[in-house]
Amino acid sequence: MIGYQTTRELKAARAKYRGQIIPKPALTIMDAETTRLTASDLAARALKAGNAAPDFILPDVHGEPVRLRALLDQGPVVVVFYRGGWCPYCNLHLRGFQRRLQEFREFGATVVAISPQLPDNSLSTKEKDELAFPVLSDVGNKVARQFGIVFELSDELVELYRKFGHALEDFNGADGGRELPVPATFLLDGEGTIRLAQVDVDYTRRIDPDTVIEALKAFKMLKTIS
Numbered sequence: 001m002i003g004y005q006t007t008r009e010l011k012a013a014r015a016k017y018r019g020q021i022i023p024k025p026a027l028t029i030m031d032a033e034t035t036r037l038t039a040s041d042l043a044a045r046a047l048k049a050g051n052a053a054p055d056f057i058l059p060d061v062h063g064e065p066v067r068l069r070a071l072l073d074q075g076p077v078v079v080v081f082y083r084g085g086w087c088p089y090c091n092l093h094l095r096g097f098q099r100r101l102q103e104f105r106e107f108g109a110t111v112v113a114i115s116p117q118l119p120d121n122s123l124s125t126k127e128k129d130e131l132a133f134p135v136l137s138d139v140g141n142k143v144a145r146q147f148g149i150v151f152e153l154s155d156e157l158v159e160l161y162r163k164f165g166h167a168l169e170d171f172n173g174a175d176g177g178r179e180l181p182v183p184a185t186f187l188l189d190g191e192g193t194i195r196l197a198q199v200d201v202d203y204t205r206r207i208d209p210d211t212v213i214e215a216l217k218a219f220k221m222l223k224t225i226s
Contacts (some may be wrong), residue, residue, distance in 0.1 A: 006096030037201035059122035075108035085125030144181035
């Protein structure tokens with residue numbers, strides 16, 4: 001099995017979208033937002049390895065509540081925050097976790113994906129990407145805010161997404177048209193302590209699922225030794 005496939009897919013998508021699909025004026029707006037977020041130090045303020053993850057209860061695609069603490073009682077949990085099913089990079093990243101889902105399960109780990117989408121739109125993402133792990137709706141970004149990864153979009157970017165057919169209020173509800181989480185992945189141990197955290201204000205970059213699996217292996221070895 002070829003490793004780091006998701007990273008290669010994301011790089012190929014970035015080259016395709018930036019080189020062939022997205023007009024230069026639109027790229028200028030997107031890059032300005034990334035520059036602004038970098039200057040804001042958002043990633044530096046987000047939760048990090050060693051921090052305790054906040055417990056939460058969020059609805060799945062069928063409206064059933066899912067509690068983090070209940071998942072942690074079964075073992076490690078990988079929490080993947082994504083922007084929405086309208087984002088091609090998010091879909092590639094989620095499909096990467098699906099591709100490695102059996103390996104995560106072999107380590108007793110649960111993968112959950114979280115976005116600000118309404119449950120019906122989360123269901124569309126789950127079905128489109130054929131995801132066999134929980135996809136949760138954090139409407140209003142309440143949980144993402146606790147992890148420190150929420151930002152408000154510029155007026156220019158909101159309008160650009162609307163022109164691209166990605167009006168955020170259609171995906172996230174009437175009050176969800178101006179905020180998003182930056183893509184982030186957190187590996188939590190059974191106690192809810194963050195063992196690995198990746199937060200990147202550049203939405204085209206994500207941690208590879210293989211890297212998370214390597215961290216799980218290392219964590220399991222450490223527990224065995226101790």
